Amino acid sequence: MNPMLRAALIALTGLFFINSAQARSFRTVVIDPGHGGHDKGGQWGLVYEKHLALDTSARLEKELKKRGFRTVMTRRSDHFISLPERVRLTKKHRNAIFVSVHYNYTWKQGVSGIETFYTSSQSQPLASYVQSGMMSKVRTTNRGVKFARFYVIRHNTCPAILVECGFVSNSTERSRMKSAWWRQSLAEGIANGIVRYRKS
Template sequence: MKSLTTLFLISLALTAISNAYDFRTVIIDPGHGGHDKGGQWGRVYEKHLALDTSIRLESHLKKMGYNTVLTRRSDYFVSLPGRMTIANKYSKAIYISIHYNYTWKKEVSGIETFYHGSQSKALANDVHRGVMNRVKVVDRGVKYARYYVIRNCNLPSVLVEGGFVSNTNERSRMKTAWFRDAIARGIADGVQNFRR
């Protein structure tokens, strides 16, 4: 009986090792940009929120020892295929798309994380958990989706929606640096957990 238990534990350990994904580079993709403002309310534009959060994420990841690549570093437009051209040049990397949500239903709020493939689901779970540990908002969960960037990326990839620009309370929070930084730190936590 003891030997069977030992073999079972060894098998579990080997499975965990085989499921691990070795990477040192994180592709960070701030959604929208340029003429594509994304969700907006008054002068609050998703493209600006996404870029600021992405730059903060890059800073936290660099401190952890990761290599980073941003698909844009200022307010200009990059096409969806262009974003994938950048991301798919890399191997031993992961891809994170940063967005903020919008809906005509002003009462809707919360953070959600999307994935497409099975390996990406594990990344999405880790990233989402990391974010939810950093901010106290409605948890909209981890969801499968067919968004262009996560469907066409060859790397483990996720798309994070950091709250609703259309919700008054969430919009007030996302306008503050501490909230965007908390989301960035949470994503970085999730990246670190995924690599272990």
């Protein structure tokens, strides 16, 4: 192999491992409760995604603080924040990861389950650990880890994921998510996944 090419490959390999280490050395978790204000998200009757996401996010923050993380919430009450503003708030924090919390909806009422989305390759391991963490805490359909181009994860430069914690449109999951134990279990699962990701 050409000596210059060999040197370049070694340098790139070293950079890869440095970036991987930096991705795991974060201290801050930016928690993004989806929707808010006039943006209700998915809804069925008086069950609104925006309320479920905020409550689950608040529980997640408590769990992460117990585990020694610094946390930032993009919203703490029922008000609207634009997608660009959510990204801007995240980029103010160094050594951070981003977790956007949502609940799902579809017109097919039989669809159920939990899934986690990522955009960049650096975010895929985080998504996998968090998905596994949630599935270890609740019994439902595992919809897996998937690539997507949602604005808040596509425009963030740090490891960023978006979790969907069940379908508001599914009667069984809707009855569960209305109970505190479901939201608490998911918050604990997400937190456990984040811990495993940092230790990996």
